[in-house]
Amino acid sequence: EWTNPVLDKYPTDKVNTTGLMVTDTTVTVGQLHSVTGTMAISETGSVEAERLAIKQINDMGGVLGRKIEIIQEDGASDWPTFAEKARKLLVSDKVGTVFGCWTSASRKAVLPIFEKENGMLYYPTFYEGLEASKNVIYTGQEATQQILWGLDWAHEEKGAKTFFLIGSDYIWPRTSNKIARIHIERFLKGCKVVGEEYYPLGHTQFGSLINKVKLKKPDCIYSIIVGGSNVAWYKQLNAAGITADSLAKRGQILLTISTTEDEILGIGGANVEGFYACMKYFQSLDNENNKKFVAAFKEMWGSDSVIGDVTQAAYLGPWLWKATVEKAGSFDIDAISAASGGVEFKEAPEGYVRIHDTNNHLWSKARIGKMLANGQFEVIAESPELIEPNPFPEGYK
Amino acid sequence: MVLPTDYALAVENLTVSFDGFKAVDAVSLYVDKGELRVVIGPNGAGKTTLLDLICGKTRPTSGSIQFLNRELSSMAEQKIVRNGVGRKFQTPSIYPKLTVFENLEVSFPKGRGVWGSLFFSRSEEVKSRILEVAKEIYLDEDLDTEAEILSHGQKQWLEIGMLLIANPQLILLDEPVAGMSVSERKKTAELLRRISQGRSVVVIEHDMNFVREIADKVTVMHQGKVLAEGSMDKVENDEKVIEVYLGH
Amino acid sequence: MELLAFISMFEGYTGEEIRAIFIMQGFSGLSMFSVFLLMALGLAIIFGQMKVINMAHGEFLTIGAYTTVFISDWAVESAPGFLPYYFPFAMLAAFGVAFLMGYLVEIGFIRFLYKRPLDTLLATWGLSMILQQIFRLTFGAREDSAVMPDWLMGSWAASDMVDIPINGMFLLGTSIFMTVLVWLLMARSRWGLRVRATVQNREMAAATGINTKRTDRMTFALGCGIAGIAGAAFTTIGSVSPSAGSLYIVDTFIVVVFGGAGSLIGTILAAFSIAQAQSILEFFLDGVLAKVFILLTVVGILMLRPQGLVVSKIRKP
């Protein structure tokens, strides 16, 4: 039977003044992802990473001496369901915090509920920015952190002058491309956008797009294709004779901000070998934190499993929450919200992260990885410093 | 241009072709007011098709159909009905789930529009008219019976009743006694004679005894054309009719 | 507006470039056509002939795709030497597994529903949910894809500008082959006659000596088997996930209905015209507008010809 070693220091009525589901020995948190539907592909990794983090935290003695218990809900890739389940977690279950969501659409659907019911959400995905809620900690990168540095790299290192922007048709790719376009046209000398195209989520016929790309011969194919469509996109590129080698011969490259190890598992490494991705994390990152993390992840979820950028960001959530709760000495949402600024996580697999003082996003680095036949990335460039999150960038409106 | 006539039904030069095959070929047919006309002819002669054309189920390739001097050939089916043409199909076509009363009620010629039907009410006038028609078709005892469980002959009668209640000026009947027993045939013949008072009736039949009993005039069709026309006696002894239809 | 976009598309290209684009667009239309046709063939039998609105048709496609992935994985791990040859076997296996599954499903509940075609929609929707969940539990929620033998990869450079994808040609070949096969089976074989008689009037077909239950079962299973082959063929251009089949189902129904249910020629025509129109429009408009435009056109044409492009004229009794 578990007894709380620090109960004297942190009695329940002190650390929980708002009726959350916190007992002397446990604290219950919610986990809200899609385990069914089209987004299950991407969100499964997040579920697994959060579970791993929670297990590790519990093994270390929990948070304020309390073991974390999980109520998991399935958002079923359906935004209204996300909203319903979010409300359940906050209103009925009174969970201490929620780790969840993947798409921006699901986040937008639950955001009003988190604000209304005053809950806390740790959101793991790279996303479009333009948001800074006191009820959300954004553990993924916002648009500027992923895009600007990557474009600069393509321009400076690869000499790219013309860009073809491609995306799945929803807010994240559209906003990201908007920022990309402004950056290209305003801030990169002599560069221009030669095409911009969107396809619905789940689209699988890219023949026409590929022909357009062939015709425009951009120096950089900039791809923000999301989810299952990735597989068709890369396979068809390959079939149409567009490979990293053939591109290289003409001085072209393909750069993506949406294809991670998770997607490559489905695409097959051979189809993407030599393309580039700009992320903050790759499974192949060579540092001690990451080695431990990868080993632990594989031990828990099988040696076949892979870890993508978002999966790692999801792993940060429970750790950051633990650190914040301990800093605040309280599970109360307001206390956590107030204490979040400046919270660090030194054991982050991506190296080191810190929550921004005011906007609830993370300081993190940007990296370029080159895709390998085995489905992993070779990290070939890395921003020298942590990049400051800036969800409302000036001059990009 | 077709000139006005005294005929109830004046079909002129009517032709319909299905992928080149002329099922009805330049048929002209004139039916008087109050006349009971029987159309006979070999299987496949085009009799049913002719009725289909008159009631609008099939559209003619050429020719005209004048009913009380109104052109029917391009009118919508329900308009044709509302203009006073009733059609009985070869197999009984009634509403199996409704009672006899309801079958007749639904066929009552009021409340035929969407709003009309929404606010239609079962007034005394409606009830008495239904009763009247039910008597005529020998079904006044069975008003509350579900149509589904009527006998075959009764279903045929019910369908005739559903036409009668709208008091049409022209009734088209396709093989009304097929599958009826001898005595039912007799009763049907009576019924037809009665209802042809004051309106025109066109009947298709193969039962010569029955035809003899009811026909004012007989038209014989063959291969889409009119082969002979006249009284039953005349037609029956026509060599061509015997050849193609009656048999020796 | 769109016209303007249309014209401005061509600005700054040489005639040769434009010609090359048209050839490649034409071919991308052809491979889309193959996709549609392969998907629709099975449904043309199950829905066009048997009138079963099989909402789980996509899942039979998925079964075929997973079978292929399974065999490919097996080959990668246990028999790398077999890898260049496995694909034809995988297609056969895909057919077999989907056929068997269809056979069981027919026995399970389809056979009770022939008199209520609209109800088959609901029941098969339930089936599709169950199958998807089975896939999810067995194969995981992530995308999987088969390792392609080398001969299926890359493209054939017809000219300097024109690249014709090999997997596209393979798809085209497969779909033509399957279409001919299905046509021979339905229109020329004794078996096809049994099917056509049975689906039209089960009672009477039985009274002429046809074993209608067996015919029904085999027909349904065959339709599913063909979906399985389609699934195998698709692994050459895309991936498979538990819900992959649902992406195709509506398209497939539209192709079959547009062509005129029950007419193989109609299905081919529909697949061809929809695919080519989509491919050409896609190049000038964005993909979604192209899709919207085509759906609207299809709906419009269906209103003018409610029975689809190819109608067999039978008078109603």
Next chain:
Amino acid sequence: MLNVRELNVAYGSSPVIRGVSFNAGKGETIAIMGRNGMGKTTLMKSLIGSLGNSGGSIEVDGVELSKKESYQRVKGGLAFVPQGRQIFSTLSVEDNIRTGLETVKDRRKISDNIYALFPVLYDMRRRKGGNLSGGQQQQLAIARALVSQPKVLLLDEPTEGIQPSIIKDIAKALNEIKQMYDLTIVVSEQVLSFTMEVADRLFVIESGKLIHEDKREDVQEETIAKYLSV
């Protein structure tokens, strides 16, 4: 040849055929006469197996068929021409006939005899069955049944909707066929004149029971007329 014993058929709980027994010898034609709704069609359908029977036996050539499925009964030598013809409307005339070839070896070839018997079918062999007129369909239905080379032919009101001359032709054809193949024929009818031309024996069915039997020679018009009128 055909031996029916104590046959019972019901729709749900209401019995329609009640204890019907009769037999028909090789080359014999028997007629079941009866008014509408007396159970003729029901009897025919249960003989061919479209309807299940709740008791009794049906033997063809000594083989018990009452528990078999339709198609097995056809293999056992039964063939059926249903009321309303039930032509496969989207199949060509030729294909319609071909469906009847299930029981024979060569399933493609339609014998010339059939076309000799019904020349109109030859002229229309490429047309869709559904587009034929009623009488043409009736002939097609008989042809479809005959090509299976049955031992027993069941005909349900074959004269319904048929022109007088063809009724005569059908009667002639049936008599010919009977001679040619030594066929047993069971025909249900309401029309006495036709029956008298083809039948060797007549039964009257009423409310699902056979209530009267006569040899053709013994038939008295009045008795039959009594049973057949309301």
Next chain:
Amino acid sequence: MKSLIYEKALGGRSGLIGMLVLAALLLIIFPIFLDTFRLNLMGRYLSLAFVAIALVLCWGYGGILSLGQGVFWGLGGYCMAAFLKLEAARNIANEAGTDQINALTTVGLPDFMDWNQITELPWFWYPFKNFPLTLALMFLIPTVLAYIIGVAMFKRRVSGVYFAIITQALCWIMELLFVTRQGWTGGINGITDLRTLLGWDFMNGEHWTGQRLVYFITVIMIGVCIILGRLILTSKLGKLLVALRDTEDRVRFSGYDVASFKTFIFCIAAAMSALGGGLFVMNVGFMSPKLVTIEPSIYMVIFCAVGGRMSLIGAVYGTLVVSYGRTYFSEQFPELWLFALGGVFILVTVIFPKGLAGIVESATPWLGKVFSKTGEQQGSQPPAEAVGT
């Protein structure tokens, strides 16, 4: 007059009892025993029940299977959401304290337009500034759309499976348009963060004046729709619907314009669905294009089938049972709930084609009458037994 209300609207004694039981459940039992969260969930389900009721009318009775009913529902919802969003945008503009908002958003413009670089309100958004106009449009837009579809299709005698597939295609068109015209519709995110209606804080969960009030309004509207449905079904029009479902040609040759009847019932169904959509937005505080896709439209048909496609009241129970079952199973057995749900659909269609209403009816004939009484005979669904011998 009495007979009009008693016999027709309420369906006589048994119909009245059915209504009372439902009313007791929805108006008394649920509010007493469910917490605000669960009650709100019920409200959300009930807003889907409008479509199920609509489908009883047009599918169960009229034989018109629409697989795109979610479109009408969604249009209703979007109309309501548009109004609420403009109000929300005004609220934000009024409250705008932080420099951030002022600096980064266009005042008074919905947030999603801002994210999509739309700087001015599109013209077709203007009517939604006015509440009465919004209410009118909420019914008008879907009804007019249904009218156009109805006239176009029914005049051409498109029916059965063809109609179903075409409506499915329309549903898809709608989804594509709504999802991709993001600047106008909020795209795949939908229109979110709706809280007040003319200043009324309807999302408030604590008080009777908030979510609970919305719930009661929803229930009352359900009642209105059921009574309206009964009035239609007990009229001659109702009988004609059944008649034309079974024997369309006969109706035509009795002098009726079949197309106009079908169009009428299809329009009624569209308007009812739209009402449900509007109320949905009030229940949940946002509108999502996910609900205008093909899948939810099929679910709606399933609600109707499970309840019993010939039973107006059954449609409500069907919706509640399936929706609740879906929520419950997905919470309790996240891995297995799809099996349960899929299994239920197969079972219901194969074994209980008359749905819950049919089950209740066969279990207790008297109760069954109460449950499914609509003043119309029970439908002609053929029995479920196997074909042939």
